[in-house]
Amino acid sequence: MANFSSNFRSTLIEVVQSVFRIFGLHLQYYNPSNSEIALVDYLLSQNNIKTIVDVGANEGQFALKLIKKNNYSGKIISFEPVSSTFEILSKNSKISPNWVVIQSAVGGSVGTLPINISQNSVSSSLYKVNEHTVKAEAGTAIIKTEMVNINTLDNLLQTQQWEDELWLKIDVQGFEREVLQGASEALKRAKVVQIELAVIPSYEQSPYLEEIITKLRASGFSLYSIMSGFRNYNTGQMYEVEGFFVRS
Numbered sequence: 001m002a003n004f005s006s007n008f009r010s011t012l013i014e015v016v017q018s019v020f021r022i023f024g025l026h027l028q029y030y031n032p033s034n035s036e037i038a039l040v041d042y043l044l045s046q047n048n049i050k051t052i053v054d055v056g057a058n059e060g061q062f063a064l065k066l067i068k069k070n071n072y073s074g075k076i077i078s079f080e081p082v083s084s085t086f087e088i089l090s091k092n093s094k095i096s097p098n099w100v101v102i103q104s105a106v107g108g109s110v111g112t113l114p115i116n117i118s119q120n121s122v123s124s125s126l127y128k129v130n131e132h133t134v135k136a137e138a139g140t141a142i143i144k145t146e147m148v149n150i151n152t153l154d155n156l157l158q159t160q161q162w163e164d165e166l167w168l169k170i171d172v173q174g175f176e177r178e179v180l181q182g183a184s185e186a187l188k189r190a191k192v193v194q195i196e197l198a199v200i201p202s203y204e205q206s207p208y209l210e211e212i213i214t215k216l217r218a219s220g221f222s223l224y225s226i227m228s229g230f231r232n233y234n235t236g237q238m239y240e241v242e243g244f245f246v247r248s
Contacts, residue, residue: 032225036227036242037065037069037070039225039227039244040066040070041070043167043192043224043244043246044070044072044167047165047167047191047192047246047247048165048191049074049165049166049167049191049192050074050075050162050163050164050165050166051074051075051076051077051162051163051164051165051166051167052066052072052074052075052076052077052166052167052169053077053079053153053157053162053166053167053168053169053186054076054077054078054079054169054171055079055106055153055168055169055170055171055172055179056079056080056106056170056171056172056173056175057078057079057080057089057101057171058080058085058089058121058122058171059080059085059088059089059092059121060078060088060089060092060093060099060101061122062169062171063076063078063092063093063096063099064092064095067095067096067099073096073098074098075098075100075162075163076093076096076098076099076100077100077101077102077157077160077162078093078099078100078101078102079101079102079103079104079105079106079153079156080101080102080103081103081104081105081115081148081149081150082115082117082121082124082146082148083103083146084121085121085124086101086103089101100160102156102159102160103149104148104149104150104151104156105126105148105149105150105151105175106150106151106152106153106156106172106175106179106182106183107126107150107151107152107175107178107179107181107182108152108177108178108179108181108182109150109152109178109182110150110151110152110155111149111150112147112148112149112150113126113147113148113150114126114145114146114147114148115145115146115147115148116128116129116142116145117142117143117144117145117146118139118140118141118142118143119138119139119140119141119142119143120137120139120140123137123139123140123173123202124173125172125173125174125175125203126150126172126173126174126175126178127173127174127175127203127204127205127206128142128203128204129141129142129202129203129204130201130202130203130204132200132202132232132239133202133203133239135232136230136231136232136233136234136237136239137230137232140202151182152181152182152183153179153182153183153186154182154183154184154185154186155182157185157186164189165191166186166189166190166191166192167190167191167192167193167194168183168186168187168190168192168193168194168195169193169194169195170193170194170195170196171195171196172196173196173202173203173206174198174201174202174203174204174205174206174207175203175206176195176196176206176207176212177206177207177211177212177215180212180215180216180219184219187216187219187220187221188219190221190247191246191247192244192245192246192247193216193221193243193244193245194242194243194244194245195212195216195242195243195245196229196240196241196242196243197209197212197213197226197229197240197241197242197243198239198240199238199239199240199241200237200238200239201239202230202239202240209241209243212243213243216245220247220248221245221246221247221248222245222246222247222248223243223244223245224244224245224246225243225244226241226242226243226244227241227242227244228241228242229241229242
């Protein structure tokens with residue numbers, strides 16, 4: 001009977017997978033090894049996370065997923081520099097009384113800088129986009145620039161009330177090196193760091209993944225997991241992955 005149930009289950013899974021493949025989709029198990037939502041669930045609970053710092057929030061997609069998919073109800077502090085995008089972020093943040101949004105770029109210095117605003121907004125960067133990136137995804141093309149305020153993460157967090165057991169998420173389109181330079185105190189209080197890692201940099205002057213891994217290792221973190229990220233879907237070449245680091 002056990003063999004019959006196992007065989008029936010395997011056959012059913014294969015039939016369902018076949019149907020999904022017709023539409024170019026792939027069905028997989030929900031667990032931390034292949035689902036970012038499941039991985040985030042696990043790391044949130046294992047590290048007793050009380051504060052999420054969202055650097056490069058765009059319209060708040062990351063925080064909305066935390067609230068809606070992971071049932072997270074703790075403190076969220078989001079940073080977004082682009083005026084039009086920040087306006088949408090502010091509206092989205094009304095979903096939670098514990099979600100604070102701040103209009104600022106985050107880096108290793110204090111002042112103002114021009115930001116390159118992309119057609120799709122999520123690819124806007126303080127660096128210029130590389131040609132191969134635009135070829136892989138036309139939406140990454142720059143359509144205009146805007147002067148934005150920039151400050152260090154350590155300075156910005158001094159203006160907020162928050163608890164340790166910090167999760168630091170960094171999605172800054174090639175500006176990771178500079179964010180980490182201005183985040184030495186925040187890193188000391190973080191238990192999880194989630195950050196984009198460049199296999200092939202999408203932006204000029206942006207770091208390769210080896211540099212960021214070395215920096216975080218020196219700050220007391222170990223690479224815990226990697227999830228698939230931005231790639232050229234015509235060739236299959238990977239440009240970026242999502243790295244999850246935990247306090248060693």
